[in-house]
Amino acid sequence: MSQKTIAVFFGGCSTEHAVSLQSAQAVLQAIDRSLYTPLAVGITRDGAWRCYPGDPGRLPDGSWERDPGCVPCVLSPDRTAPGLLLLDGEPRLLPLDAAFPVLHGKNGEDGTLQGLLELAGIPLVGCGTLASALGMDKDRAHRLAALAGVPAPRGTVFRRGEAFSAVERAAEALGWPLFVKPVRSGSSFGVSRVTGRGGLRAAVEEAFRHDAELLLEEAVPGFEIGCAVVGNDTLVTGRVDEIELSAGFFDFEEKYTLKTSRIHCPARIAPQTEERAAEAAKAVYRALGCRGFARVDLFLTPDGRILFNEVNTIPGFTAHSRFPSMLRAVGVPFDRLVNRLIALAFEDGSRESASPEEKPNAAPDRPQRAPLPVRKPSAGNAAARPCGQTQEVRA
Ligand SMILES: Nc1ncnc2c1ncn2[C@@H]1O[C@H](COP(=O)(O)OP(=O)(O)O)[C@@H](O)[C@H]1O
Numbered sequence: 363m364s365q366k367t368i369a370v371f372f373g374g375c376s377t378e379h380a381v382s383l384q385s386a387q388a389v390l391q392a393i394d395r396s397l398y399t400p401l402a403v404g405i406t407r408d409g410a411w412r413c414y415p416g417d418p419g420r421l422p423d424g425s426w427e428r429d430p431g432c433v434p435c436v437l438s439p440d441r442t443a444p445g446l447l448l449l450d451g452e453p454r455l456l457p458l459d460a461a462f463p464v465l466h467g468k469n470g471e472d473g474t475l476q477g478l479l480e481l482a483g484i485p486l487v488g489c490g491t492l493a494s495a496l497g498m499d500k501d502r503a504h505r506l507a508a509l510a511g512v513p514a515p516r517g518t519v520f521r522r523g524e525a526f527s528a529v530e531r532a533a534e535a536l537g538w539p540l541f542v543k544p545v546r547s548g549s550s551f552g553v554s555r556v557t558g559r560g561g562l563r564a565a566v567e568e569a570f571r572h573d574a575e576l577l578l579e580e581a582v583p584g585f586e587i588g589c590a591v592v593g594n595d596t597l598v599t600g601r602v603d604e605i606e607l608s609a610g611f612f613d614f615e616e617k618y619t620l621k622t623s624r625i626h627c628p629a630r631i632a633p634q635t636e637e638r639a640a641e642a643a644k645a646v647y648r649a650l651g652c653r654g655f656a657r658v659d660l661f662l663t664p665d666g667r668i669l670f671n672e673v674n675t676i677p678g679f680t681a682h683s684r685f686p687s688m689l690r691a692v693g694v695p696f697d698r699l700v701n702r703l704i705a706l707a708f709e710d711g712s713r714e715s716a717s718p719e720e721k722p723n724a725a726p727d728r729p730q731r732a733p734l735p736v737r738k739p740s741a742g743n744a745a746a747r748p749c750g751q752t753q754e755v756r757a
């Protein structure tokens with residue numbers, strides 16, 4: 363079998379640029395070179411694309427950018443000549459068999475790069491344009507998850523420019539403490555836990571620095587759990603993990619230093635609860651149209667309810683990150699995981715490039731649609747979104 367060329371995209375114009383450098387180093391080092399030829403494509407913080415031929419070990423400190431071997435490049439969206447155009451002199455086309463975006467946050471995990479790859483007809487590892495965009499948008503993802511039977515915390519969305527008094531009213535109706543967060547962000551950037559009226563304005567301003575929409579959300583008692591989901595049509599889950607906080611919330615510093623918090627994998631929960639969490643994660647994954655892989659984050663309340671928090675369509679991907687750890691706990695080592703995710707990109711029958719029109723004998727992919735849940739009326743809760751009401755779920 364001839365080796366397939368896989369472009370691994372890293373860096374990106376995102377507040378999570380540095381995290382991507384670490385994830386991509388691990389991915390590049392794990393790719394099975396007897397099957398695949400990885401091609402590292404770095405995107406600088408300014409958005410310049412560089413084909414980087416050097417050691418993946420030089421990604422995390424950013425020194426890869428100064429490598430004299432770096433070649434400016436762009437992606438050709440022309441389906442008759444899909445691939446990377448190297449721009450050091452007369453443009454040269456480097457054909458690609460697939461692309462693996464290892465980018466976190468905006469301009470990479472949010473469907474933008476996925477759209478470009480789909481336009482070019484290049485198979486991609488992980489979620490496509492729509493699921494990536496939905497995964498980035500906490501409000502729209504919450505609405506779809508609720509329709510699939512996994513409710514989100516109660517909350518309200520505000521757009522930049524709306525009267526602050528309206529935010530205050532909604533906050534009073536939700537009660538304190540509450541969370542203020544950008545609708546589209548990641549790594550806890552712009553997220554605040556607000557304990558009373560006094561801290562609300564600063565939290566709102568901070569969230570609006572990251573996005574034009576914010577989410578005001580009830581603080582959920584209990585703790586956060588996560589579930590790794592892998593697959594296209596047949597789904598596999600890892601062990602559910604648990605974030606143990608000793609103060610505050612899982613902010614950027616805690617996520618990357620774990621100074622006062624701990625990750626327990628597997629989570630210290632009953633097997634039936636873990637099963638319910640995995641079913642809820644799969645329901646959300648399907649509702650959003652995810653492919654390949656994603657980490658679904660949930661809350662588990664003291665009375666045993668499971669609420670949907672968010673989907674990370676490209677979760678942290680170092681060997682020590684949560685997503686690979688959850689799969690290691692079911693016997694899938696990091697290297698095998700990385701190569702399995704690449705293989706899934708080639709197996710995905712729902713991609714347009716492998717559509718039934720091109721394969722006349724192929725049966726159309728028809729995932730089962732879950733019935734819409736019967737919703738209890740909200741008990742006089744002025745702040746609740748129509749689809750984001752808290753309700754008990756036995757997923
Ligand atoms: N409604 C909530 N109730 C309790 N904790 C929350 C809530 N929303 C967010 N958090 C805390 O804030 C962290 C970051 O929020 P999250 O919505 O996951 O944003 P990000 O996409 O930046 O990770 C979570 O990991 C959790 O610790």
Ligand SMILES: [Mg+2]
Pocket residue numbers: 549550659672
């Ligand atoms: Mg999160």
